[in-house]
Amino acid sequence: MRRIRDMMRSRAGELLREGTVNRVLGWKNGEFYYDPNPAVFETEESLDGLVYNGFSAAMLSKYLIDATKKEGRILVFLKPCDTYSFNHLLREHKVNRENTYVIGVGCDGMLDIEKLRTLGVKGIKSLDENGDDLVAHTLYGDKTLARRDILLEKCLSCKGSEHKVYDELAVVDDPWQWDTLDRFAKVGELEGMTPDERFAFWRGELSRCIRCNACRNACPVCSCLKCVFDNPRSGVQAKSNADSFEENMFHIIRAFHVAGRCTDCGECSRVCPQNIPLHLLNRKFIKDINAFYGEYQAGADVEGKSPLTEYKTGDVEPSVVYERGGA
């Protein structure tokens, strides 16, 4: 990914210099190797701070809602999966394509710092990504980890290396590759549970929620100007759980609001400080939508109908719930 980073720096520099773009949205180096933060670069010199590595997971697409309202053009770097969310925002007319210059960047899979911690890595001084491994140099000695073992959850079932939208690409012809898993496997497992077991599973997971709203705020399709939960007149508090019922309902309502629009980008689960597997709720919706209305991947295209905004006479009736044995 270092090669790609070098391409990114030099192309961004050129595009700034020739005036094709006025600003560059990328990732800026931090205190540690694993903590780059999204940032806007306005000068060629500042691009020295531009990084792209296994920890550039934070998706930049959503920032374009505000960024493309400004004067001038912004260059944005999108990983393959980020292009789906960008497309979906285009479909909903939330971003201005004219003001955007997209460079699709190749991706070797993003890594999960929490997984490193779970594997006992702490006191990190520096990290080296090389091929199949990541070497952590720590205060307590060096540790080598297989890249496969520390991939982010969403990357385990990567949608593929194709960019769905771009003006140009920054890719290499020998990217790191890995076997992907069926993204619906765990959903299937949950479907196989009894309602009581499933209820207990979700109550257990959601009991950790602290209502920080990171899942909502990071979500590219949670793009309402004012979220219903932020309305002081709604009678519910966005910032606290009155009881466990409310805590659970927040997530279920959010899942309904993003149904048919969720691009399965994985940001919600990635940002959750309590590691709640929110993607499972969304994937259940995606799985059902696929089953009821035919395969659909939000963000694969900008045009065309989407299942929940179109009506066909053959659409399933609500009674499908009973037919499938639910209650």
Added chain:
Amino acid sequence: MMLKLSKDKIGELFQKLASSRTLYLPIDNNGQVNFGQWTPDAVVRLDQLKTVKSAKDFFFPQTENIVAFKRQGKDISIIENRDQNEPFVVFGVRGCDARSLDILDKVFLCDPVDSFYKARRENGVIVSMACAEPEETCFCGVFGIDAAEPQGDVTIRIIGDNLYWDGKTEKGKALGESVKDLLVQATGQDLEIIKKQDERSREILSMLPLGDLSLDGFEESALLEKFNSPLWKELSQACVGCGTCTYVCPTCQCYDIQDFDTGHGIQRFRCWDSCMYSDFTLMAHGNSRKSQMERFRQRFMHKLIYYPANNDGVYSCVGCGRCVAKCPISMNIAKVIRALGVSVSV
């Protein structure tokens, strides 16, 4: 007096402590470790350096009922339904969280005293725990905290096969009395072991990458200079305005009081608030901080300038590093201190 207990008796210690009061300690819930109530089958994780949420919850809970009202005809009755009187122990509190209570004390115990907080402080005993293997996100030393020997009513160290118990305050000594059957006196050799361990811990603490953060320039006289710094725009531009940093922070202290219509009465409650949220300090005229830049700035100005200006120079950050580890976009107080620390020439 240093006491000790063999590590394999730790279950008995928990049992005993829990027999007279509620015992809270770090517990694993599907991989995430948070302080929770001890039960015989709880998965206790004293090895976990940092719980996701801090120990603050037990003194200043995320939500708590204050009072309820019920109306019948023309009468309004007031129902006291606060619940802050349970005696409890929080066990395994790290040095950063232990210090955070001093910071909260200055807010909640000054006039007018917050009686909920005060009661919990009186009813709670803190058993702190020394850190031997800090993480790279830790920078408690920057705030003068010695993680090798944290403050607390009792301080424990786990070294090898032993747990060392050091009762420090009256409360701590009384707690030691209540479990004295399990504790024996540490020997001279033990004291040597402890000394060595403390030295080793301090050596590692001194090597932490964020240990060199400098607070020079964060003082009241620099208030306007910092407030008007052009760097806030850049620092805040990626912030998604979630409440993660404030909710995991042991020193964040803002709250909101609201009435909830239960359908048959009113429940008045208070809950944590976050300066990162759009309805923070919302007034009839709107929000005084309209942009995320202003909200973001508030959080750090409060911790690094306003609070110390009002509290003899004490900062309201303890360097626990939770915001460093948990921010979805990796922006945090360490980066802010780094960027704004050196005086920006005007």
